[in-house]
Amino acid sequence: MLLDTYGRKATDLRVSLTDRCNLRCTYCMPEEGLQWLEKPSLLSDDEIVRLVHIAVTRLGVEEVRFTGGEPLLRRGLVEIVGRCAELEPRPKLSLTSNGIGLERTAQALAAAGLDRINISLDTLDPEVFHRLTRRKRHADVLAGLRAAKEAGLEPVKVNTVLMPGLNENEAPELLAWAVEHGYELRFIEQMPLDAQHGWQREGMITAGDILASLRSRFRLEPEPDEARGSAPAERWIVDGGPERVGVIASVTRPFCRACDRTRLTADGQVRTCLFATEESDLRGALREGASDEHVAELWRKAMWGKKAGAGIDDPSFVQPQRPMSAIGG
Template sequence: MLVDTYGRVATDLRVSLTDRCNLRCTYCMPEEGLQWLAKPDLLTDDEIVRLIRLATTELGVTEIRFTGGEPLLRPGLTGIVERCAALDPRPRLSLTTNGIGLARTAPALRAAGLDRVNVSLDTLRPEVFRRLTRRDRHQDVLRGLEAARAAGLTPVKINTVLMPGANDDEAPELLSWAITEGYELRFIEQMPLDAQHGWRREGMITADDVLRSLRTRFTLTPEEEGRGSAPAERWIVDGGPHRVGVIASVTRPFCGACDRTRLTADGQIRNCLFAREETDLRAALRSGAPDGEIAETWRAAMWGKKAGSGLDDPSFLQPDRPMSAIGG
């Protein structure tokens, strides 16, 4: 198993399939984009499936989340999903996407074995979407959400980041719409993972801000059972059955219950989203290392995981890689 010195066990693997994206969200990357990884640096489909097989059969991983960048830009995505769904034991398979390509791919992904999706959507207003993402694709995302729901990729979860002066007044409107459409909404605090390194704590919309805004229209009751290792704190809306989540990585860190490990698109293991160190599995794969040796390298990477992200430490430094290159 993937255990660290604090007794936490990693059972949730986030697999980045590409660092490329077809949006340019202001809180993620500059308008001109970034210097993408060269194709030879990316793990091949076979290498990805081999590492996922190793994680699930030897290291105790039970949940796989495909991320990016934008994972729908990976040409072999459907095949990767199908091969992972055939593993024994079979992991739960999910995908985090901006939703632009879902109208085209949702049925095939469901048929391949994908269980559900998380879709990023920060606003219901097309003009605000254009300003935040620098692209006119709002309707594509809405169509993608509908396609995911129709294909049975449920529960469809929506990830929303509120930005001051842009969409910070939309929380109640977003929740009302999500309830009507049958989606599960989660608000995520903006994290210091932008390529521009422009994040400032004093400028972010916090979990308390979100909840205060929601309570102007809804009654929120904390879930009694708690969140366990899940990143989102959840509230029952108006007595149920609907719920809303808030992921407060900055103001309410949940490091003590973290069960995640991350594999970047170029084959690096990261034991924390905010880590500044990585462990190279690609080199081991390509040098002909056997599964046992790769597993031991992965275990050693997780053993050294720190107690927390360090966000509250005055000496905190952002990782060199932005979120698009790490994989959410």
């Protein structure tokens, strides 16, 4: 098992397949993009599958989520999903994507064994989308959402970040749209993981702000705590149900005590937390010929040192050097 000194067990693995992305979201990276990882430093398809195999068969991982950057940019994605779906015991497989290109690949991913998908969409307004992402791809994201639903990758979850002066008033409209189309909407507080290190707590749209906005149009009842488990989102029953809306309040309502996640970057580094400032190298061990058990032991040691919490509220908090696109969502 992947245990830490606080008794938490990591059963959920987030695997970043690339740090590259075809959007330039203002809360993530600058308009000109970033210095991408060189190809030799990236894990190969075989190395990714081997690490997932170690995690599932030796370390008790039950769920694997592929992230980026934008994971649909990884050419071997469908094959990676298919090979991981063949593992015993079979892990639950999911994907976090911006949806661009999903219209072409949703059916193939479902056939390969992908169970469900989360798609990022911050606005229903194409012009606001352009201002937020610096790309005119709004219609492509909507097409990707439809394709995911048609392929049976359900529940299709929609991740939304609200930004001051851009889309902060769209929460009720977004929820009405999600309910109409059968998507599960999840609002995510903006986190200090932007490449520009320009995040500021003052002025950010908080979970409290989001819920107040939603309640101007909907009746929300909190889901029982036991239904949440270790999930990052607090969920609310909308107008008596069965629809739900989630809020991930990493900044104002941290959920570190129930965290069950371990993370693997596209270049093979273990991260115990999104906000970790330290990493443990597994790629080097793989390429030096280490056995599966030796790699597993390195992973166990990394997780044993996991901190109690992200520490965003601590005056000594330091934003990690890697931005979200290089860590994996």
